[in-house]
C-alpha cells in the first residue's frame with residue numbers, strides 16, 4: 304500500500320552534516336522541513352556512552368555504524384572496457400548509515416580549502432600557462448574563497464572547531480597555517496596540545512625552514528557553547544575517535560552540535576529507517592514535486608515538497624540524480640553530459656619510522672590530533688619546473704593508537720605470527736611515528752560515475768558504478784610529496800622506514816587510506832560542464848539542490864567536511880533568502 308504524506312516546504316534526503324546544517328538554517332527561517340534518513344536514530348547518551356564508546360572491535364574492526372553491504376554497495380573498475388565488480392568490504396568508502404551520517408564517526412580534521420582550490424583552472428593557466436593542464440579536466444567552482452569565507456566561519460562556529468589562525472585579515476601569524484586563506488576572526492576554540500611525536504615533527508620541520516601548525520580539529524580543546532546554544536565538553540584525547548561516536552560530547556557532529564536544537568523545532572519532521580528511492584519529476588520534466596521512499600517494513604510512499612534537497616553523501620547524491628533522471632549522464636567518449644563527470648578520489652601516502660628507546664604513548668590521541676606543514680600543499684610552492692600541479696599537506700599525526708588496528712604496524716622483517724610477532728608488537732607499538740600526506744586529486748576525462756548495468760540493490764535499483772584510476776598528475780605529485788616526507792622522517796631520526804604511496808599501484812578500493820571521495824554532480828558556471836550552479840541548484844530542475852562533496856570539481860589536499868558544511872549554509876541561505884520568494888534559477892545559464 305502506498306502512503307502519501309502532507310506536503311512540506313522542503314524535503315531533505317539524508318540527515319548527515321549537510322542535511323542537518325540545511326535543516327537548521329531552513330527551519331530557523333520558518334520553513335516546514337521533512338528530513339528522510341535511511342539509517343536509524345543515534346544519540347550520544349544512549350548509543351555512545353563512555354562505557355562502550357572505546358570498543359574498537361565493535362566500531363572499528365566490525366564497522367558497527369557504517370552502512371551495511373546488504374543495503375547497497377558500489378561497483379568498481381579502473382577502465383571503462385573492464386567489467387565492474389561490487390566492492391565487498393568498506394575500506395576506501397565508509398558510508399554513514401544513521402542520523403548524523405558519517406559526521407557521527409568522522410575524525411574531525413576541519414579544513415577550509417585554499418583560495419587556489421576554488422579557481423584551479425584560472426590560476427593554473429595564469430601562473431603556468433594552459434600547457435600545464437594537459438590531460439586534466441580542470442574547471443573552476445564558480446565561487447571564490449572570499450565568497451565562501453563567511454559560510455566557512457558560520458560552520459566553524461556551529462562545530463566549535465579548535466585551531467589557531469595563520470592568516471587573520473591578511474596578517475600572517477607564525478604558529479598558524481600561514482598559507483591559509485584570510486579569516487576575519489580566530490577559530491572558536493584554541494588548538495589541541497602536542498603529543499611527544501607531534502613535538503618532534505614540529506621541531507624538526509621548523510628547523511628545516513618549514514611552517515608547522517596544529518591541524519584545525521573538530522575535537523574541542525575546551526568547553527564551548529555554539530551559536531545554537533548547544534554545550535560541548537573538552538576532548539580527553541581518548542584515541543577512539545574516527546569510526547566511533549564521542550560519548551564525551553567533544554567531537555563536532557550533528558548529534559553534538561545541531562540535533563538537540565533541530566529536534567525541538569515544531570516545523571521539523573524526521574522520518575528514520577526510510578530510504579528515498581528517487582526524486583519524482585513534474586509532468587513537464589522541468590521541476591521535481593517530491594520524493595518516492597520506502598520504509599523498512601517495505602511500504603512505499605511519496606513525500607510531496609516545493610523544494611527537494613539531496614544531501615545523501617557524495618556517491619549517493621550522484622546515484623539519486625541518475626535514478627531520478629535529472630540531468631544527462633556524462634559520457635567520457637564524447638565529453639557530453641554532466642551527471643557523473645569529474646569524479647575524483649584523493650592521493651595519500653604515509654611514512655612510518657621507528658625510534659628505539661623512545662615512548663610515543665600513542666594511546667593518547669584524537670581524531671584530528673596532528674601537526675602539519677602546508678609548504679607542499681596546493682599551489683603554495685612553485686611548480687614551474689615540476690611536471691604536475693597540486694600537492695599535499697604533510698602531517699605528523701597522533702590520531703589513534705588503537706591496539707587492534709596497530710597490530711600490523713611493525714618494522715620490516717618482523718614475523719607476523721607467534722612469539723616473535725608478540726615481542727615485535729610490544730617493541731614497536733610505543734616507538735613508531737607516522738607522517739601522513741593527504742594530497743590533491745585532479746579530474747580527468749576518463750574518470751566518472753554511472754549506473755551499473757549488471758548489479759542491483761535490494762530494491763532492484765542499479766548500483767552506482769565507479770570508473771577510476773590515478774592520472775599521471777596525481778602519480779607524479781604523490782611521488783614528489785612522499786619523497787619530502789621521507790626526508791623529514793630521516794631528519795627526525797626515524798629508522799626502519801615503512802613507506803606506503805597509494806598512487807604507486809592502480810587504484811583499488813581495498814588499499815586506500817582516505818574516505819574523501821568527491822565529484823560526480825559538480826558546481827560551476829557553465830551548464831555544459833557542471834550539474835549545479837554555484838548555489839548547488841540543479842541546472843535541469845530549479846527546485847532541486849544537491850549538497851555534498853559531489854559538488855567539488857577537484858579535490859584539495861584536505862578533508863572535505865568543513866567545505867561541505869559551508870556550501871550547505873550557503874545553499875540554505877540562498878533558498879530561504881531568495882529562492883522561496885521567486886522560485887526560479889538563481890543564476891542565469
Ligand SMILES: Cc1cc2nc3c(=O)[nH]c(=O)nc-3n(C[C@H](O)[C@H](O)[C@H](O)COP(=O)(O)OP(=O)(O)OC[C@H]3O[C@@H](n4cnc5c(N)ncnc54)[C@H](O)[C@@H]3O)c2cc1C
Pocket residue numbers: 316317318319320321322339340341342396397398399400401402403404405406407408409410411412413414545546577578579580614615616617619670671818819850851852862863864865867
Ligand atoms: C572514518 C572517517 C573519517 C573521516 N574523517 C574526516 C575528517 O577528519 N575530516 C573531514 O573533513 N571529513 C572526514 N570524513 C568525511 C566526512 O565524514 C564526510 O565528509 C561527511 O560526513 C559528509 O557529510 P554528508 O552530510 O555529505 O554525508 P553523510 O554524513 O554520509 O550523510 C548522508 C546521510 O544520507 C543518508 N542517505 C544516503 N542515501 C539515502 C537515501 N537514499 N535515503 C535516505 N537517506 C539516505 C545516509 O544514511 C547518511 O546518514 C571522514 C569519513 C570517515 C568515514
Ligand code: SF4
Pocket residue numbers: 521522523537538539540541542543544545547548549550551552553554668669670
Ligand atoms: S578523541 Fe576526543 S573528540 Fe574523539 S572521541 Fe575521544 S574525547 Fe571524543
